[in-house]
Amino acid sequence: MKILLLIPSVLKTQTDEAVAADRHPKMDYYALADRLEALGDQVDLYDYAALDADTNTLVKSARKAGRDAGMAMAGFVRRAAYDAVFTNGENLAIPLALLFKTVSRRPWHVTIGHRLSTGKKRLFFTSIKAHQQIDRIFLYAQTQYDFARQTLGVPGAALRLIPFHADDRFYRPLSNIPVIENQISSAGLEWRDYPTLIEAVSTMPDLSVKLAASSPWSKHQNETENRTLPPNVDARRYEYGDLRTLYGQSQFVVVPLYENDFQAGVTTILEAMAMGKAVIATRTTGQTDVLIDGETGLYVAPGDVAGWREAITRLREDDALRSRLAQAGRRWLEDNATLDRWADGIAGALHDGAAAQSQSEGALAGASHRTETN
Known part of the structure; x- marks a missing residue:
């Protein structure tokens, strides 16, 4: 599978050496990319730096409305090249979902829903049905899961409640750091x-x-x-x-x-x-x-x-x-709530969903071909 990760920040590059030397925690987007690559997937990460360098006319035009709008457009114009896309927050997921509503075929779409309960987001889900273009929404709080299910009307099959994460290899009990009393x-x-x-x-x-x-x-x-x-x-x-x-x-x-x-x-x-x-x-x-x-x-x-x-x-x-x-x-x-557990859950949803969707589209294409040849 070919998977695009849209990350609304500037990626911290060249951290591998610092992580290996125990000077820096592993960034979650790199942990996710590593897990997907271990599953045999090809992964591309797109961040604010990539957005600023993007020369696509539609992306540059959308960028004028804000970075998140520009990133959503970047994912949209690249949709045919990927089996799945990951949006690290509803600030990207909602505008990308609205763009996906304009086309008949799109990649598998997985996102993190940090806080869906604000007024503007509620409108996008209840009136415009943005969730119809999002296949999995991972939520960190039971309150947000309940709100998405009961108030926004998002189907339970699209929702996953998971803990957040910490890099437990970096953040760990350290006997060489003495506790300061009081x-x-x-x-x-x-x-x-x-x-x-x-x-x-x-x-x-x-x-x-x-x-x-x-x-x-x-x-x-x-x-x-x-x-x-x-x-x-x-x-x-x-x-x-x-x-x-x-x-x-x-x-x-x-x-x-x-x-x-x-x-x-x-x-x-x-x-x-x-x-x-x-x-x-x-x-x-x-x-x-x-x-x-x-x-x-x-x-x-x-x-x-x-x-x-x-x-x-x-x-x-x-x-x-x-x-x-x-x-x-x-x-x-x-x-x-380890970083590995988080990455495994997100990666599994991206990989398995993309594979299932690809097989389904392949079956439809085969059926169409047989119909045409008959």
Whole structure:
């Protein structure tokens, strides 16, 4: 099979050496491409850099409406060359599906549905039936699966609920990184409620709180900037290796979130679990699929300053609980949310679906030929 992966970012090139040297996690798009190639497929990756260099007239015209529109058009004009196409998000899947509605034949289409419940996306699914041009939608949150099935009317056969992932070979317990007593950490920007966390720890002067307040993809405001932080709180950007060290040095990891209905915060949660760290997170409507309260982590209600103080104090003082949660979290990740498991699931849907569709089209072509010759 020949498969096109549309990745709405600039691919990080020349990372193989850093991954092999344990200085960088493997990017999920390369893990997916490797798995497809292991199945015997030919894989092409198309990113923002490829889009900027694309000379196709239709692509250049669509690019004026935005990068995602340009990438969708790039997938559309290349449709005849591929058996399957993967769109890494509904921001690409929806415009590509609308383009596919204009033709009678298209490749197998698999996408990730990060958050289908926003108003504009709902319109595309309920009124324009965009999902009719998407064969598989992988979802990370039960809330999003239920919304797609019950509100958007997407057939259950097209939906797959899977965990997100962490590279468990890079993010792993490291005995050579000593834990710093009374240090905890957090990371990310997407829907992060850092103000509530900061208020909670401001009365804990002996606690050092390190915030890796950055994200390569989030458009959310960094609420640690232009703010006077308590003396015990530090916020800055960390590169991958430094972030892993930060996790390793921390007694545990916290993920404060604003209320939302999808898996915001899941990257940090899973990376911390992979590192063998206990996790406290805000229990939002969407963040319920990874942590089991009291078993693989602890939950705090949204905006609950006192709840955060109580949960942090509880983990600081209870070594046995901290260790139990950390070990259970690592086991859960190994069983459910490794990068390999994620890549296997997506690759299988692309490979098997494309093969089935190719066989079906081949059978139809053969029948047509026999009819013509008769």
